[in-house]
Amino acid sequence: MNIAIWQGSSSFSPGNTPFGYYDYDTEFQTNADKVAKWCALRMGYPIMDVEMQDKNFYAAFEEAITEFSTQVNMYNARDYMLSLVGTPTSNELSGRVISTNLGRTIELAKQYGNEAGSGGNVNWKKGYIDLVPDQQIYDLNTLWSDVMESGSRIEVKRVFHDFSPAIVRYFDPYVGTGAGTQQMLDSFGWGSYSPAVSFLVMPLYADLLRIQAIEMSDMIRKSSYTFELRNNQLTMYPIPTFPVKVWFEYVVESERNNPLKYATGSISDLSNVPYNRVQFGSIKDIGLRWINNYTLALCKEMLGLIRNKYSSVPIPGAEATLNGADLIAQGREDKTALLTDLKELLLSMGRQAQMEQEAAISTAMQLQLNKVPTYIYIK
Amino acid sequence: MFGSARDISFIKKINTELMENIIQQEVDYYKYYLQETKGTDSDNLYGEASSQKTYYTAVRLTCLLERGDQAYVQDDQFGVDVTQQMTFNFLKPKLREINLVPSAGDIVEVRGLYYELDQINENQFILGKDNDYGKSVGTEFGESLSIICIGHYTRATRLQITKARY
Numbered sequence: 001m002n003i004a005i006w007q008g009s010s011s012f013s014p015g016n017t018p019f020g021y022y023d024y025d026t027e028f029q030t031n032a033d034k035v036a037k038w039c040a041l042r043m044g045y046p047i048m049d050v051e052m053q054d055k056n057f058y059a060a061f062e063e064a065i066t067e068f069s070t071q072v073n074m075y076n077a078r079d080y081m082l083s084l085v086g087t088p089t090s091n092e093l094s095g096r097v098i099s100t101n102l103g104r105t106i107e108l109a110k111q112y113g114n115e116a117g118s119g120g121n122v123n124w125k126k127g128y129i130d131l132v133p134d135q136q137i138y139d140l141n142t143l144w145s146d147v148m149e150s151g152s153r154i155e156v157k158r159v160f161h162d163f164s165p166a167i168v169r170y171f172d173p174y175v176g177t178g179a180g181t182q183q184m185l186d187s188f189g190w191g192s193y194s195p196a197v198s199f200l201v202m203p204l205y206a207d208l209l210r211i212q213a214i215e216m217s218d219m220i221r222k223s224s225y226t227f228e229l230r231n232n233q234l235t236m237y238p239i240p241t242f243p244v245k246v247w248f249e250y251v252v253e254s255e256r257n258n259p260l261k262y263a264t265g266s267i268s269d270l271s272n273v274p275y276n277r278v279q280f281g282s283i284k285d286i287g288l289r290w291i292n293n294y295t296l297a298l299c300k301e302m303l304g305l306i307r308n309k310y311s312s313v314p315i316p317g318a319e320a321t322l323n324g325a326d327l328i329a330q331g332r333e334d335k336t337a338l339l340t341d342l343k344e345l346l347l348s349m350g351r352q353a354q355m356e357q358e359a360a361i362s363t364a365m366q367l368q369l370n371k372v373p374t375y376i377y378i379k
Numbered sequence: 380m381f382g383s384a385r386d387i388s389f390i391k392k393i394n395t396e397l398m399e400n401i402i403q404q405e406v407d408y409y410k411y412y413l414q415e416t417k418g419t420d421s422d423n424l425y426g427e428a429s430s431q432k433t434y435y436t437a438v439r440l441t442c443l444l445e446r447g448d449q450a451y452v453q454d455d456q457f458g459v460d461v462t463q464q465m466t467f468n469f470l471k472p473k474l475r476e477i478n479l480v481p482s483a484g485d486i487v488e489v490r491g492l493y494y495e496l497d498q499i500n501e502n503q504f505i506l507g508k509d510n511d512y513g514k515s516v517g518t519e520f521g522e523s524l525s526i527i528c529i530g531h532y533t534r535a536t537r538l539q540i541t542k543a544r545y
Binding site: 002003005048049051309310314315317320 | 468
């Protein structure tokens with residue numbers, strides 16, 4: 001068996017790469033052979049043999065493009081994740097400008113709104129129980145959730161059980177009756193006019209003081225209208241003396257606790273963010289240069305692995321030591337350096353970094369402008 | 380598994396590159412032509428070919444040379460004589476390509492000097508296996524890598540290969 005090695009040139013055709021991601025991209029087809037030749041030359045050909053085939057170079061080239069694409073996509077996804085979660089996975093995001101929004105931030109805040117009763121995405125439902133004279137304790141499971149919610153656990157948010165509002169027990173101040181106002185009007189000589197209150201503007205604090213007085217009277221002199229809710233047992237105070245409906249608001253716990261509020265087919269995490277591979281033809285100089293260098297690093301590592309299978313090769317009457325280990329080390333070092341550079345570059349181009357940079361520029365510009373002499377106006 | 384045909388192909392390429400492109404030690408190999416070699420005269424009792432050896436046309440080969448030092452022998456009757464041992468490490472796959480089987484009596488020329496081969500050793504096998512005798516591992520594994528020939532310096536006048544005197 002004679003396994004061919006690099007002969008100095010190659011001719012790419014579709015199917016020569018392991019995954020075939022870019023095989024039909026004409027830019028890729030053109031570049032594949034050039035990159036293969038360049039890598040071979042960089043590794044010593046034609047002075048030295050390079051024990052690789054064109055397919056090895058193509059595989060490295062394909063991997064380098066894919067790595068570049070993945071890195072760019074990862075940083076995009078990370079930068080825009082908050083805006084992307086929950087949107088349909090059917091969207092194609094590659095090469096698109098993403099408009100950021102507060103949707104996800106508000107979505108995260110909704111859970112607080114749920115509990116505070118000020119919004120949110122869980123329905124607050126209304127229910128009631130019929131109070132029975134002399135019965136103080138009511139089982140909400142039996143009376144409501146078993147009947148109306150198929151036994152689902154409910155959490156009561158609010159119970160409408162209180163005194164009648166003081167205002168309904170306070171004669172309409174605009175009418176001017178019921179508070180001894182008539183005598184006062186009479187004393188002013190306006191009592192015979194109807195409605196006499198038209199001539200009188202009562203201060204607002206007078207109304208507030210009356211209402212507060214009524215409420216305080218209720219609280220101190222009467223039995224308190226309140227309740228206790230412990231483990232679905234609603235205890236009413238005072239003990240009911242007549243039949244009446246008591247309304248309450250509640251949420252169904254299974255609805256509130258349901259983590260799957262989005263329809264299927266929504267972006268959930270990094271795994272299904274619809275950033276697809278970048279088209280090779282759309283990558284410009286910065287990316288191309290990185291891809292070429294990364295291809296070379298991969299080729300060095302690959303050749304090192306080939307040569308390192310037998311670090312010492314027998315030759316007639318002796319042994320020769322190959323440079324596989326050096327090639328592997330150098331290839332991996334180059335790869336690490338290239339990835340670090342790319343990550344740092346991408347990080348510096350993220351939204352946060354860009355805004356920090358803009359702020360720094362703005363501050364620096366302000367400092368510069370402060371040095372510019374300003375006119376002094378003297379009259 | 381180590382030592383398969385792919386590995387052997389790789390090792391052969393490394394060897395070829397090393398010997399042909401890097402070290403580049405070349406020798407001319409004269410194969411002894413037995414059929415055309417005759418004795419000095421027809422009534423030679425044992426058919427010895429002391430003075431009429433015939434060789435094939437030389438082929439140029441790469442090999443790794445191991446030079447022994449020249450040894451000078453004092454002969455009381457004829458004066459000082461010189462001898463030298465030379466080891467020629469040939470890559471067997473290359474010999475196989477040209478169908479050359481070294482044997483004792485062949486002549487190798489290096490730097491205008493001729494060495495007659497005395498010993499032919501074939502003991503270097505890739506991973507210890509010879510695919511010509513694969514037995515249970517089959518013919519895909521192993522290969523005989525080298526043929527190491529040891530020769531001694533011989534005078535050109537004895538060989539009739541080249542014109543030694545003018």
